[in-house]
Amino acid sequence: MTYVPLFNKSNGSFLEGASHPEELVDQCAELGLPALAICDRDGVYGAVRAFQRARQLDLKLIVGSQITLDDGTTIILLAQTRRGYANLGALITRGRLRCEKGKSQVRWQEVAEHADDLLALWGGPESLLWKSERPDHVASLLGEAFGDRLYALITRHQTEDEQTREPLIFARAERYGLSCVGATEVLYHRPERRPLQDILTCIRHTTELSKAGNLLRPNDLYTLTPPADLARRFADRPDLLERTLEVASRCTFSMGELRYSYPIEALPEGHTPDSWLRALTLKGARQRYDGIIPTEVLAQVERELGIITQLQYAGYFLTMKEIVEFCRAQNILCQGRGSAANSAVCFCLGITAVDPVRMGLLFERFISPERAEPPDIDLDIAHERREEVIQHVYARYGRQRAAMVANVIRYRPRSAVRDVGKALGLPEALVDRLARLLGHRGQLGAETWEQAELDPTLPLHRHLETLTNAILDFPRHLSIHPGGFILAEERVSDLVPVENASMENRTVIQWDKYDVEALGLFKVDLLGLGALTMIDRAFRLLERHHQRYLDLASIPTEDPATFDMICRGDTLGVFQIESRAQMAMLPRLKPRTYYDLVIEISLVRPGPITGDMVHPYLRRRQGLEPVDYPHESLVPVLERTLGIPLFQEQVMKLAIVAADYTPGEADQLRRDMAAWKQHGRIERHRERLITRMIEKGIEPDFAERVFSQIQGFADYGFPESHAASFALLAYATSWLRCHHPVVFAAALLNSQPMGFYSTSTIVEDARRRGVEVRSIDVHLSEWDCTLEPTDTPPFDFALRMGLRQLRGFSQQAAERLIDARRDRHFESVEDLMRRANLATNDHQRLARAGALSSIGVTRRQALWEITGRPTELDALSLPIDVRDPAPTFQKLSRLEAIEWDHRTSFHSTRGHPLQELRPLLKAQGLPCAEQLNALAHKTRVHFAALVICRQRPSTASGVVFMTLEDETGLANIVIYPRVFERFAVLARTTPFIGISGTIQHEQGVTHLIADQLWRPRLESGPPKVRSRDFH
Amino acid sequence: MDRWACINAADFALQVLLRAHPDWREEPAALLDRDHPQGKLVGLNLAARQAGLRSGMRYGEALALIPALRAGTIATEEVEAVAEAIARALCDYAPQVERHEEIAGLFWLNASGLSKLYPSWRLWAEPLRDRLMERFEIRVTLVVGFRRALTYVIARTSRSSGAFDTPEAEARAAGKAPLSELDLSRSDRDLLAHLNLRTLTDLLALPARGLERRLSPALVELYHQARGDRELPIRPFRIEEPTQSSQHLDYAERDTHRLLFLIKGHLHPLLQRLEAANDKLIALDLHFELERHPAITERVEPAQPTLDALTLSDLIRLQLERLELPGGVTQITLTAHSEKTRSEQLRLFLGGDEPPARDMEAANRALARLRAQFGVEAVQRVRLRQAHLPEGRFLLEPFDALPLPAPSSRSNASHAVRRFYPTPLRLRGLPPARDREGPHTICGGWWVRELHRDYHLIATHDHRLIWVFYDHRRHRWYVHAEF
Structure with missing residues (x-):
């Protein structure tokens, strides 16, 4: 005998469900069950992930939700059809929007109003049917609204209460004319997850296990049960289980039916979205190219418009155009970035500022007809004014048609060990000790216990380890995506319920960007960028004080003085190239053109670093090694980067040319790069790529290296289009710094906090x-x-x-x-x-x-x-006016x-603190930062200055880079892990620090390799200066 | 001229904490204001300070810097108790001892006249300091001077002990004391630092007028005391002696009747002393020194505070009757614990209310007799708790006084009375059942001791209704209750 589990809550029921949606689906398939209903509490949070897995396993997924009423009871609603799903979304939205974040309440009348094509399961300890008072009124309301789609739910978990209540439920079902259906409330896919469910319960109720009492479930039967076991439990009433099949057969809705209709803008008469987009694009193209559109641009535009028409994406582009126009009208600086920079249409519409044709960018990185997935246009907006744009979108489309995408905050090792430790009742100081030793990734294991000097074999510590690792990646709460919007033609709630965010005037959907992507929904990303605010402020100061009217497009290009400054690494405060690593790279790379900046921005990234591409590129650029190509066919792909692949687009093109990938497959490769750490999807490309490259006559060594770089890209590999957009801003800020230092400094200070x-x-x-x-x-x-x-x-x-x-x-x-x-x-x-x-x-x-x-x-x-x-004297009516x-x-x-x-x-205009102490430092034989540059390579030196920045990049194997400052400039300090560990307290806390070490000059950059850290001995120290630390 | 000795135990609370953790002394150790990662470090030993930690840091932050840091909190009562004990010990050294009202670990001794007994202050002070170290493991600074305010300033800011020969020398030393190390509010400290007023002399250089507008009352007070305009008020420390009575016996007495007679002889004067102090007895400790056996102490607690010798004698008799003395008693000590006479006695004068329908006092007297006769554990009450396990749903706990019953509004509901076996009885096999209900599964407790039981309600052929469970861990049946 088989059955369909109808009452399953995934971990999308925050801090209640103890299994991922995929785990529930997998277990269902393993047990040979034909279908599964996901009914997260007041939402459909886990539905998309469950749907994706169910589709893979060819298992039927029923979507529903456990709805909370305003009397504190619940009812389970299942979507029968697409219409029913829309009703469910609307009902949940109503309940959510009237409550504070994290809560929901609907009225019985509202349930009845939204009953069309929904199926209701009424029962269980949280239901009104279970309470002592007879719910005649509600039963009649529901009976009228649902008819034979209202079932009495009989749950059996072998608890004393259930057995006592069951006769009452049967009697009431008979009285109200309801069919009964059997189920268990499933909170986890296997009984082994029961401890985790107990822990989640404690976290939800902010208590600990020893005090939780009846908040915990009495046994471990809240799991997916094998059919034979459940049949035994329902042996007296097999019809209850048989009816689960009937219920399942009545629910025909699939998440795959969700079709997205993009909102259509009000169009001029006689225009369709496609024709209007074409008109605007060509108009923009003429403006971009001074009235004469180059042939290759026109060809590219036509190709793109053809694909946009084929995929019906015109509305999306028109929306982006409208938002950009709004920003222009309001003098809000904005610029499209990301893969949109690959599109000539975006460039002509003014959404992006990079000419993709001139740059030879790959359109398929943006839209692929084979993939037919929505494109991703990210719009950077001056961060101080982003809220105006967000509110404009809400105002234009209305709250019903626009909502922000959610960001699901998941458990990471530190939050996991803290919450689990608290639930286990462990001392907070002990838990904190462990949490501090854990990184942002990884698991709690033997190494951490050893570092914390704690015994991992104690029973509670064993539980802590197991449960901390089990809870990782579980949703903790919902937050807001930095700027992702979803827009709908009718109502967003038809697609997904909407709820309040903790931030005022914001509403969010119940899905994150991965869910949105998985269902192929359009997302509009409105992101805040401090650099744009800074540039905007600088332009305004230039207007006011220099009567010079500039915008991003009219800044003089390829200015030699600006590039001279950049080549010196004199880029403090310049967007993207101000970090210590970028500054050190600039004198080696010596950028002289805009495209050099694109490379500079992309080069100092974990992708190229871990792919071992940086040094070969630099050597070739400096003429120290010949530029050669692994195969003739790859020359056009790698030419601009001297035979070394540096960008995601190059990897895609490389796969197309060298391994015969289609553009769409190449884009899939890029996507798999991004997700390989989680899913290991990249491995499936390995053999295909390498074998085909070797077949084409490419050296196996190169093929392997390309593959390892692809893996490196998974971390932070930069797409060329992205770097191209950023390089424009980097150049603009460099130009301002070079030619208008006063304006630059004022604008930068007024835009703080930003940058390094x-x-x-x-x-x-x-x-x-x-x-x-x-x-x-x-x-x-x-x-x-x-x-x-x-x-x-x-x-x-x-x-x-x-x-x-x-x-x-x-x-x-x-x-x-x-x-x-x-x-x-x-x-x-x-x-x-x-x-x-x-x-x-x-x-x-x-x-x-x-x-x-x-x-x-x-x-x-x-x-x-x-x-x-x-x-008190001051209060007298006639105060004696005697001054103190x-x-x-x-x-x-x-x-x-x-x-x-x-x-x-946090600053002084009177001078640098060390200027006053210089005589004392000089007397001790300590040089200033400027003098360090003049010292010979490998000179041993003692140096003291103020720490302004500490960095420990993840790619540097624990090496700490410290930037020190005195009145003459900055000094770069390199501290290897063994030295850092030895002087950890000093290195982490002391603002004024002494360093002993060896000078290292490398291609115009000076480093001091520390071997000792010390506290300078002076009668009075300098003031405490704030450092910016990035660990 | 008066001589005053000020004794300061720097970081007193931390020193008390380290008494409990002697192994921490050589390691970086800190006192926290609360047991929480966000707790602040409020006391640091030398090793911690040398390692770079500073007072006011968060515990989490400090731990990140020094993973080997040992830290803990200490209850105020514990600190108070040690301060109290030190004050008592100091009474052996001077006729007048004072404790600072707010700062535990700060004491004054009136040392006037001691110079006649001791040729040098060193001979008096050094043994005192050593004694405190030896007995309490507390390190102190001791300053002998002429004015209490100045000795306080010096002892609080100096790490070395000493005595001043002249008031001028004392004033000079106090003038150099850094204000940052005195117990000032943060706003006072900040203001003084901003104005570059570093020492007491700097403070005293300020004109007196206008100070009240700018400084806290405590700092203004210090200003005046240091100038000699005012003096620290004297609050002498008094030792509260327990109300006690004791008797050595020439022989080893084994007979409890005779013992009762002897005790009664002490009881009356003891109660008279309490009455004289407007106190009432709440408990009486009977301490018996035994011949060739360890001493034993019994406590008698009347139902309510009393001075009634008859009630007490009765309770003592009941207690002695159940007492089995392993050896003869060689000494008896009676210690009375008392509290101030409370307002219910005023009822006698004000006229009482209608007598309650239930005589709670009589009930409590009866319970007191039960406790006296069968031990304190004999009288307990049930407190209900939220839990799944039957034995976890209630708790038996001792209690002091029986409260008036508060009948619930749902008292009419009928409940089957289930009699639990404190330890479930093992069954060799299930008795034949007329009727059976279940199973109800309870499993859990995995974080301490995992258990898994299937409960069944069974009506047996011999008309018993029993509640049994199958223990999945032990693979056995048990009876847990009967109806």
């Missing part, structure tokens, strides 16, 4: 480049950093630091201050306090930062005056002033 470097480092860099930087002043500073005219060469403008740099000072306070000083300057501290009337803390912040010096008081005097608080005597305080030394600056605003 702190305010202090940006200010010091600007000062070194000759920018006059003026301190925060109550009379002159605006909220933002501003430009002020100056007579001091070399620039016409000085940089005035803005009030935003003042730690803890709010924009509202700044506005009040600026308002108060509008008519006249402040005469005294008392005058400032009276007119600006800020909080005492804010007055103190200004005093400590030295912003009151233009009033004529020292910082300490100002602080003493401000610190006074009212006493003013004590004399010691004036701040220069070093102290710098220290106070750093403490209050």
